[in-house]
Amino acid sequence: MSDLKYSKEHEWIRLEDDIATVGISNFAQEQLGDVVFVELPEVGKQVVQNGDAAVVESVKAASEVYAPLTGKIVEVNAALEEDPELVNQSPTGDGWFMKIRLSDASQLDGMMDEAAYNDFTASQS
Template identity: 65%
Template sequence: MTTRYTKDHEWVRLDGDTATIGISAYAAGELGDVVFVELPEAGKALEKGAEAAVVESVKAASEVYAPVSGEVTEINAALEEAPQTVNEAPEGDGWFFRLKLSDKSQLDGLMDEAAYKTFCEGL
């Protein structure tokens, strides 16, 4: 499974036509200790670039945008009880939601891991 990244520090990992989405380790580090995550409802249609979730840390609240369009099929309900998982495993167990991808070609405009690393080094 290939992981792709946005300039807003979301990641998307595709498995068939299901995309798992979260925030990058870089974003989690910049946010600091995550204390609350507001996730979209299952069944909600999201458009690429639209606000999909909110993550709050001791420093700030930040929007999480949908890196691709699709319908939310699952949320990571474990984050409601353990939002710190976003800091502990941002690109693993700290995922936010899954959606059924509506247009795979939207992945083409996203960065691969090497390009994202270079992008972050320039920040």
């Protein structure tokens, strides 16, 4: 069982101190199909929980990625610019999107753990 938390919008979160690394779940990348482009936020940008943060595109669809948590963008995964396929190959590893310095760690309380998320996606499909 991993230490990841999941949102209902299919983002995963890995917390280290007050920095949350965020990406999209394996389920989400499977639904999207081949990812061709990721538009990432600017470093330094303030994001709010459930507000727009990034866009992930496949050939036939573009999906908003919402910030699962409120905070400030401190780093984005520049490798995705050249290799968007990392999102498909390693969604919870090299395919991460951004790191957010949290304003309010209590927002994590509402998130699912992996088992709960798996149940959640099973009920969706």
